[in-house]
Every structure is written in C-alpha cells, then in structure tokens.
Amino acid sequence: MSSSSRPSAEFHDHSTMVSQNPSPKLKPGNNTPSAVLPVDSPIDSIDLEAATVNEEKHSSRHHETPLERRTSAVNEAWPTPELEANPELMKEAIKEEKDVFLVTFDDNDPLDPKNWSKLYRWYLTFASSLLVLNASFASSAPSGMLPPIMSHFEMSQIEGTLTISLFLLGYCVGPFLWAPTSEQIGRRPMFIVGFLGYFILQIACAVAPNTAALLVFRFLGGCFAACPLTNSGAVLGDIWDNEQRGSATAIFTLSPFAGPSAGPLVAGALMTSNVSWQWLFWILSIFAGICWIMIIVSIPETYGPVILVQKAKALRASTGDPRYKAALELNEVSFAKKLGRILGRPWKIFFVEPMLVIITLYMSFVYGLLYLLFLAYPVVFVQGHGFNGLESGLTFLPIFIGGIMAVFLYLYVFAPIYLKVSQAHDGKAPPESRLPMAQWGGPILAISMFWFGWTSYPWINYWVPVVSGLGLGLSVVLLFLSLFNYIIDAYLPVAASALASSTVVRSAFGAGFPLFGKQMYETLDPRIASTVLAACTLLLVPVPFVFEKYGPAIRKRSKYGLST
Structure with missing residues (x-):
C-alpha cells in the first residue's frame, strides 16, 4: 500500500x-x-x-x-x-x-454502450425520456379531474389534493430501491420490474372501491414510477460521453416538465367531454403497458x-x-451486507456532500414551485376568469413551450459554448462549465413569478398571465438542465445514487407544496403569494455563481465527487 x-x-x-x-x-x-x-x-x-x-x-x-x-x-x-x-x-x-x-x-x-451506434443511443435517449414522460404525466393528471373524483368518493379538498401529493411522496421512497440496486444488478431489471408494478397500479386506481384504496394505490404507483425518474438519467451517463451527453440531456430534461404540463390538459379534456373519471386511469394504464412492452423488446x-x-x-x-x-x-458479501450497502449508499453520499445538499435544495424548491402551480392556476383562471376544465388545462401549454425554447437555447447557444470549453480542457471540461444556464434561469424564474402574480387580476386580459408560463417553463428547464448535468459530472462514479437522494428530497418538496398551494393563493391572493415565492427564488439566484467560483475547491475535498 x-x-x-x-x-x-x-x-x-x-x-x-x-x-x-x-x-x-x-x-x-x-x-x-x-x-x-x-x-x-x-x-x-x-x-x-x-x-x-x-x-x-x-x-x-x-x-x-x-x-x-x-x-x-x-x-x-x-x-x-x-x-x-x-x-x-x-x-x-x-x-x-x-x-x-x-x-x-x-x-x-461493441459491448461497451458508449461504442453503440449513435442512432441507437439516440433511440435509447428518446425511449428513456418517454418513460419519464409517462411517470411524470401520471403525477399531475388527477389535478384536472379532481371535481368528479372528489364527488364520486365524497372527498374533502385535502383528500383530493392527496391524490397528487401521495404519488409524489412515492417518489421519495422508490429511489431508495431503484437507483442503488441498478448499480448492483443493472438498469434493465429495474425498468422491467418497476414499470410492471406501475402498470398494475394504474389499473388498480381505475377500479379503486373507496378513497383509502385510491390513495394507497396512488402512493404505491409513485413508488414504482420513481424507477424511470432515478434510472433514466443514469442511462444517459452510461451511453454518452461528456460532450455528447449535454445535448441528450437537453431532450431528456424536458420530459419531467412535459408530463406534468400534459396531465391537466388531458384530464381537463376528459372532464369537459363528460366521460367517467376512471378513463383517466385507463389511459394511464394503456400508456404504461405500451412502455413496458417497449422496455422488454428494445431497451x-x-x-x-x-x-x-x-x-x-x-x-x-x-x-x-x-x-x-x-x-x-x-467482493462477495452476505445478502444483508449487500442490501445495507444498496439502500444506504444514496444517503451516505448525500449527507457528506454539502454541495449536493445545496444544489438539491435549489432544485427541490423549483420542483415544488412547479407542482404548486397546478393548484394555483385554477385559482387564477377558473375562479378568476371563469375557464372550464379544458381551457384551464390549455393554460399549462406555455410552460411546455417555454421548456422547448430552453432546449433549443441549449442546443444552439450553451452547447457550443460548452464544447469550446471542453476542447480547451482536452475534452475534460470542469463540471462548473454547466452552470451558466442556471445563472440565467434563476433570475428569469423570479421575474416570471412576479409577472404571473401581478397580472392575475380578473380585469387584466387572461393572455398576459398565460404568457408568463413561457418564462416559467424556460427558466425551470434551464435550471434543471444545468444542475442535473452538474450533479452527473461532479458525481459520475455514483451518479445514480447521487440522483436518487436528490430525487427523494425534490419529490418531498413536490408532494408538500400542493398541500398549501391552493390555500396560499386563495388566502393571500395570487399577487402576494407569487411575490413571496418570487422573493424566495431571488434568494437562491446566487447559488450557481458561488459554485462556479468555489466548486473546484469544494470538489477537491469531496469524498464521492470527481476532484478534477
């Protein structure tokens, strides 16, 4: 030694x-x-x-x-x-x-995934994105169908909100199993088992006999849906190198926001068509079943x-x-020791890496803010402007369009800049080269929240607050593209476990924010509520600037991160 x-x-x-x-x-x-x-x-x-x-x-x-x-x-x-x-x-x-x-x-x-054909790796990128889109779509879908669900089961407002929050709470439990286990027995077995369970639980929700059963099935569905959320990002690290992975991640990062944006739209269309609320879960079941077959056949x-x-x-x-x-x-060890290592690794990493903690808290606040909007938008557009379910669902489209704008901005502005930095460092760009997107995304998010809040008066044309969604979607995707890539770059040897702990905390915020979102916007009114949230966002804006300056020094003392 x-x-x-x-x-x-x-x-x-x-x-x-x-x-x-x-x-x-x-x-x-x-x-x-x-x-x-x-x-x-x-x-x-x-x-x-x-x-x-x-x-x-x-x-x-x-x-x-x-x-x-x-x-x-x-x-x-x-x-x-x-x-x-x-x-x-x-x-x-x-x-x-x-x-x-x-x-x-x-x-x-040819066995090395990074040597597979570029066309096939792009297929796997889109397939992984589709899995995340599926899981995230299910998370917000009931928000547009809450009135008939609450009426059928005679739910209170809190119980109705729990159909969303408990699914997200499942995201907090699932990563403990899916991510670290994938680093021991592989990604594919986890995808197969995870999506099969997710598929079965969507059917269970459709035939749920009472409130308790529906809420339990939603929670368990979130546990299984956490599999693609934690492992699909790790797949990108498996198949792409540093310079190429950024563009792939740009496509991938859109999925966690496209899904939640599409959920209220589809549910609102079903409610406007006066079909049974069960059809929402039958659609989710069909979507999950198709994706499970895709995993079996092609991943x-x-x-x-x-x-x-x-x-x-x-x-x-x-x-x-x-x-x-x-x-x-x-290293051959007993099953108990192996299980302890599998389940404990995400938190061993999380609690000894302050940089990971701070980045996770930033991403978690932004993620919680996104899910809070699924309850804040109806307050502004249904109560304030008299929209029906379909019209209210359409107001989420600008968030998705803003996310697409962020992807193009990355591909044609930030990616070329990163490539130049990478070439200047002999193909080994430091993780801090990922942070400029977050430096732009933070201020844009704060401005967009002020915009949405202070144009939400009923006497102001509804298009004005609707268009603020472009800035919201643009900023959120820029932030996640930046910080998601930063975590992978900085903690590459244990990327799945690092992302797992980050996903757990982020999902806890996503589950908690909707529980007070509607009350916050109704009690404080949308202007004050949005101002409070925008002020919190402003406090987080300096984070990527601080890590750009001090990140290399912090990583040199890191136990799990890459020091170079």
Missing part, C-alpha cells in the same frame, strides 16, 4: 502476464479476449484519486492502456469511499492472489459494470476457467 493519505489502488501493468500465467482454456494468441486482463501480485499502488473513472476514458477507450482499463473497471464498479472504508473490499479489489483475470471492455468493444442493459459481469460469466462458461472476474464480482 502507498503511504499517501488515500489508499493506493494503481494496478501494476505487466504486459507479459497473460503469457506467463494464461488461462488453461484460452491460450494467448488463440482468440484470447483483449479485455481479459490478469490482476498481478503484488498490487500495491492503485491511486484512486488520480485514476477515478470518468467519462472521457469511456469515450476514447482505444486510447487507454491495459493499466488504465483495469483501473477504470475497478473504480467504476466501486466508489472510492467504499474502497477506502472496507479493507476486505480493498483486498479483493487489488487481489493479491495471482490467478485472477479481470474482465474489462476491449478497445472499441438492453446499459450499465458497464453489470455488462462486464455478464461478459465474465460467459467467459467462465465457455472456458470452464473460474478465474475470469468482473470488478463488480470482486
């Missing part, structure tokens, strides 16, 4: 090791996979800080040496703090025994360490040699 303050984990590269100690079943030069790299003994100096896996290595594997590939494979499968804190894991990872062949990706390996495993486990198993089966091991297989 190295005498440095961090445990050493740099593999010695003995290029002759394969010929010195080959598998008896695979002789060198006779179809020996170049990705099967023997772990030599003694391995006494793995520098985890210097060798932490990053996307730039994945995007140019043909430039990696065998040493770099071995080091990347271990560090991608096992975050640095877990190697530091677990001596047994460290011992297994550096593997002092000679007879172990570490399986990694070959140069230009493969994308998580590199799990693909390498499958590759190692195939090599062991074809050769009969048990020495082929993927990095994720190096």
